[in-house]
Structure formats: C-alpha cells, structure tokens
Amino acid sequence: MTEMSCQGSIWPIISSISGSVSFFSSFISLFPQIIETFRDKTVEGLSPYFLLAWVAGDITTLSGAILTKQLLFQVVMAAYFLANDLFVCGQYYYYGILYQNRLATTGHESKPRITEENEMGATSGRSTKNSAIASALAVASTIGTAEALPVKTMIASIIYNKTAPATPPDNGSDSDVGRALSWAGAVFYVGARIPQLWKNYKRKSTDGIAPFLFITTLLCNLTYDLNILTSCEFIGSTDRKAFISNALPFLLGASITILLDMIYFYQHYVLYASDMRLRALECEQAQSEVAETSPLLHPQQH
Secondary structure (H helix, E strand, O other), rough: OHHHOOOOOHHHHHHHHHHHHHHHHHOOHHHHHHHHHHOOOOOOOHHHHHHHHHHHHHHHHHHHHHHHOOOOOHHHHHHHHHHHHHHHHHHHHHHHOOOOOOOOOOOOOOOOOOOOOHHHHHHHHOOOOHHHHHHHHHHHHHHHHHHHHHHHHHHHOOOOOOOOOOOOOOOOOOOHHHHHHHHHHHHHHHHHHHHHHHHHHOOOOOOOOOEEEEEEEEHHHHHHHHHHHHHHHHHOOOOHHHHHHHHHHHHHHHHHHHHHHHHHHHHHHHHHHHHHHHHHHHHHHHHHHHHHHOOOOOOOOO
C-alpha cells in the first residue's frame, strides 16, 4: 500500500485516535502522583532512583529528539515531561529530605499501625457506627478490585511509564549521537521501573504510588505504539526497515515498559492488597475517632 492510497483507508483514523489518546494520557500522567504525594505528605514509597532515572530519561530523550530532528511536537512534549518530573523531584526534596517524611498523614506511615491479627478486633470492638465504616471499607475494597478490570481491558486491547509523544519519528535522521541519546532515554525509562518495583517488594506495599500514574502510562504506551504502526508514514513507507530502525528506541521502550507495569499492577492489586486495605481502615478509624470526640451539641447562645 502506498502512502497516497493509505490516506483513503481506515488506518489514518485509527492512528489519529490512538495518537490523541496517547497525547492526553501522557499529558496528565504525572498529575495523579503529584496529588497522591500532596495528600500523603510523604515520599516513603517513592524510590529516588525511580525519579532520577525518569529525569535522566527526559534529558536524553529531549536531546535525542532535537538531534534526530523529530517534530516540534515531540520536542515540546519531552520538555513538558521534564518539567513535570522536576516538580515531583521538588516534592521528594520537601517531604522526604527536608522533613524526612515526618509529615506523613495517618495511614501513610512506613508501616500501617493496624495489623492483620488485630484487624478483626479493631472492627468488631467498636460501635455500630464503626461497623458501618468497616462495611463501607469492604465495599471500597471491592471497588478497588473492580478498578483493575479496565486495566486488564487495556492490556487485552499501559506513566509513565512514559514514552515519547504520539507523533511518529522522522525516518530521515542521520544523527548517530541523537540515536544514541534516544536509546539511552529508552533504557532510562525502562530501567526506572526496576528500583521502584524493588522498593515495593522490600516494603511489601505500594502505598505512596498512585495506581492511576501507571494506568495512564500503560494506556499511553499502548496507544503510542498503535499510533506509529498504523500511520501512513509507516504503512506507506518505501523503506519500513529504516522507519522502524529510527523509531525502535521509542517503540521498544514503550513495549518493555508495558510488561514491567504489569508487575506493578500485580503488586498493587494482588500481592500487597491487604496492606492497602489495612491502611485504608486506619484512615477511616482515625476519622471516626475525630468525629466522636467532636461535640455533637453546641451550647445555646444567649
């Protein structure tokens, strides 16, 4: 199929839609983590090497995009990713280094104060009001499990992590340095997952990591690959090998990242789901205690 005949087919529509989805999901990918860190007031669950690898990946990807003469859209998005990562690094410094995670809100300490052994006693020994809270938490846990279903749907049909923006790379570049930087960026993006997954394993918890960070990046990476492989620039290219060669660091980085993200979802929704449940119960109990100690009746004003 030539590029001209491709323009009249369904492929440009698929490429355009997937590109738009990839752009939107990548644009908002860090917002859930920024909000999560602000609410938790701690970065106990964040690996600093995770963040440093992202920043390094952003820098090398931005440099590679410039040197390989990628489209302006790609360069701007790479700069936007870098700005977002630096903001999260600022949060890490403020909560983790300056205050050494001492500002952590209830339920987000290093370990939940409620253990599985006394979980039943903590719920059964309370009033009817607290029993209702425990029931609500059970429902919330079910909803949390159901939230994994859209993720599985996305897998069957990806945060970052992150990937390059949704425009297919130019296959006319001849910059070896730019290609090397692009490959380095892909390695950093993929490698960033490993220290975070290892920290989750050591803590036996995914607390502090927003699941929607990984959901948005999962979606972003899937639609990014789809955007490139359904584009007329690829389908109608006279030299697909050269096109794939130039786009390979972006395509491969996105694809491997998808596999590593699956490990995070397994940790969050299966391996350490009980830890998240106990933390949620602790938060609800703290809120209940505050409500019980507050005066129900105010003295009459004369």
